[in-house]
Amino acid sequence: MSPDFLTGITILLVYQLVGEVSSRLLHLPVPGPVLGMLLLFCTLVWRGSLEKLWTPASSALLSYLSLLFVPAGVGVIVHFGRIGDEWLPISAALLLSALITLAATALIMQGVSRLLGHQEDKTHGR
Numbered sequence: 001m002s003p004d005f006l007t008g009i010t011i012l013l014v015y016q017l018v019g020e021v022s023s024r025l026l027h028l029p030v031p032g033p034v035l036g037m038l039l040l041f042c043t044l045v046w047r048g049s050l051e052k053l054w055t056p057a058s059s060a061l062l063s064y065l066s067l068l069f070v071p072a073g074v075g076v077i078v079h080f081g082r083i084g085d086e087w088l089p090i091s092a093a094l095l096l097s098a099l100i101t102l103a104a105t106a107l108i109m110q111g112v113s114r115l116l117g118h119q120e121d122k123t124h125g126r
Helices: 003-025 032-047 051-063 065-078 080-085 087-123
Strands: none
Touching: 003 032, 003 051, 051 065, 065 080, 080 087
């Protein structure tokens, strides 16, 4: 293992730990790893790219990403009978959540396009 990998993975785990501790201490309804990701995102926005630190760790983690789907697949197989019994509400929830996600993405994209277009007009003196 290279020192760059150990540095990157340590930083990622520290952010996850800070998120977990913050979530539990403040009794937030947000999972700790999600809060840690948000803190990491804020750091990246503030500091800019830290590609040298993240590349070795992220590449190694991404190479094993498929293993993270094994527990989900086992859960589906274990509860296959229940899924079969309740296929209609599950299908409706999946369809509705996909439609809501598409609509939210379109609205956010429209808003960002307007905002960036408005800022571009100001920079060009229009």
